[in-house]
Amino acid sequence: MELVRTREELTTARAGLTGTVGVVMTMGALHAGHEALLRAAREQADHVLVTIFVNPLQFGPTEDFDRYPRTLDADLEVCRRAGADVVFAPERDEMYPDGEPRVRVDPGRLGGELEGQSRPGFFHGVLTVVLKLFQLTRPDLAFFGEKDYQQLTLVRRMARDLDVPVRVVGVPTVREPDGLALSSRNRYLSPEERAAALSLSAALRAGAEAAEQGRDAGAVLAAAHGAFGAGTPGARLDYLVLTDPDLEPGPVSGPARLLVAAWVGTTRLIDNMPIRLAPRS
Numbered sequence: 001m002e003l004v005r006t007r008e009e010l011t012t013a014r015a016g017l018t019g020t021v022g023v024v025m026t027m028g029a030l031h032a033g034h035e036a037l038l039r040a041a042r043e044q045a046d047h048v049l050v051t052i053f054v055n056p057l058q059f060g061p062t063e064d065f066d067r068y069p070r071t072l073d074a075d076l077e078v079c080r081r082a083g084a085d086v087v088f089a090p091e092r093d094e095m096y097p098d099g100e101p102r103v104r105v106d107p108g109r110l111g112g113e114l115e116g117q118s119r120p121g122f123f124h125g126v127l128t129v130v131l132k133l134f135q136l137t138r139p140d141l142a143f144f145g146e147k148d149y150q151q152l153t154l155v156r157r158m159a160r161d162l163d164v165p166v167r168v169v170g171v172p173t174v175r176e177p178d179g180l181a182l183s184s185r186n187r188y189l190s191p192e193e194r195a196a197a198l199s200l201s202a203a204l205r206a207g208a209e210a211a212e213q214g215r216d217a218g219a220v221l222a223a224a225h226g227a228f229g230a231g232t233p234g235a236r237l238d239y240l241v242l243t244d245p246d247l248e249p250g251p252v253s254g255p256a257r258l259l260v261a262a263w264v265g266t267t268r269l270i271d272n273m274p275i276r277l278a279p280r281s
Ligand SMILES: Nc1ncnc2c1ncn2[C@@H]1O[C@H](COP(=O)(O)OP(=O)(O)OP(=O)(O)O)[C@@H](O)[C@H]1O
Pocket: 025, 026, 027, 028, 032, 033, 034, 036, 037, 143, 144, 145, 146, 147, 148, 171, 172, 173, 174, 175, 181, 182, 183, 184, 185, 186
């Protein structure tokens, strides 16, 4: 496995990869969720390229950019074990040599909703760095986690709308045995907050169960809200919504997605699940 720190080194390393290349983009602090992405890439592409970069552009001024966990040595070990060929881990100046870029990707309507409403500018920052990383790594396949479902949806949309020649592959969310979705930010949680964080997955599970029982969209949402409220106190709901699987506006029936975001102490967590509603008669 080769570690490259500059764009020039990356270009040389990329040129040496023959066959298909799968990219896994991360902000480091790798966990079993990232490992699932790496496994999928290993299975579906001839070579695996991992990027590790805590992208300042997607953090708001009051967010956790400075305290975001940075664990490069451990991350490299995870990548090595997972069979990655190349890891690109640039410094900030390497990615943004002119400081903040003046041109950014416009994420459109969806970019201002849900995560984009609570984190203004977030998806401008995400899509800008993802597009830059697509240009630099030139992957055939790109693997993104369903845990960040709106991000996955917007990356797919960007690839389609801006003609990026890449196949975007979604990987199901990896969870702790008690249901908590793995997230690098889980390491911020105290034991009490960890218990309160279960409200998110409990809400989603209750919604999914209501849907399996044939309940309509209103009852599914009510069940999810009820379970969120019945959890260990400490989680403050940001949003809990039931949408079309492409996050398009309008009434939902059949396949749908239930998405939740909440604050637990100073940590913001997100989660989501696929739901199948009975078709409306
Ligand atoms: N539990 C998970 N299951 C599957 N994929 C995941 C999971 N957690 C993160 N990913 C995916 O890993 C990629 C890199 O994500 P990132 O490095 O931001 O990790 P993260 O755990 O989501 O961090 P954060 O806590 O900052 O949100 C993204 O495509 C993300 O969706």
